Amino acid sequence: MTRQPDAPRHVVASGADADTVVRRLTRDGWTVREGFALPDPAWDVTNARLVLHGRVVDRENLQLAVLAAARGAGIVAVCDADSLVGRALIDDLSRLGAVQLGPGGQPAPAEPGDTVAELVPEQRALLDRLAAGDTIAAAAAAEFLSLRTANRRIAEARALFGVRTTREAVLAYLRQRRTPG
Structure with missing residues (x-):
């Protein structure tokens, strides 16, 4: 079985930025639909290469977007x-994997020396413990995580900090x- 690439997860500031990302994803072979309600009754939609897009302004849309991402949609x-x-x-969304901020397709750059800002809440909680x-x-x-997930989150943190241990x-x-900042 060929492993599908992770579904894209983008949070952008404007409809124009969303259009830019949607055009790029369409060109890359993703099927794009407006709204965050999944049309497919199957739980795992990873192989459908489906990307859902729209505005998230309230908890209801937030929950629909996160559920769709958890089911494998972009x-x-x-x-x-x-x-x-x-x-x-x-x-x-960060709990599911990398989130791209802005239309550029790259994680938002952190301030120099501000790697802590790039950590997801689970990573911060694990490092605190x-x-x-x-x-x-x-x-x-x-933190109610499996050992495997905790090890993965810590490995991601090591990579962010550029350290080996x-x-x-x-x-x-x-x-x-x-550091005050």
Whole structure:
């Protein structure tokens, strides 16, 4: 079985930005539909290469978008990333994988030395627990994550910090978190 690439997840600021992303995804072979309600009754729609797009302005649309992403659909959401709904959307989608902010198809650049801002909430919670002395297994259990997911999140954090060991990642996290900014 050929592994499908991860479904795209974009949060953009305007309809024009969404149009840019949608055109690129269509050109890349994705089927694009407006709205976040999935038409397919099958739970896993990964192989359909389906991207849903629209505005996310309230909890209802947020929940539909996250559910569609969890079922394997790509998402292009027009949303103010600094709003309460926008932050919740980005946090929830980040639990599923990388989220691209803006139409450029790349993660939004962080300020120099602000790697902590790029961490998803699960990664921050795990690093906090590791810094407090928990083992990875204990931190995973406390955060209601499988050990495999916790190890994946910590490996992603190590990559973000550009370090090889979990200990180095925890130290880098603590240094940056304490730095006034």
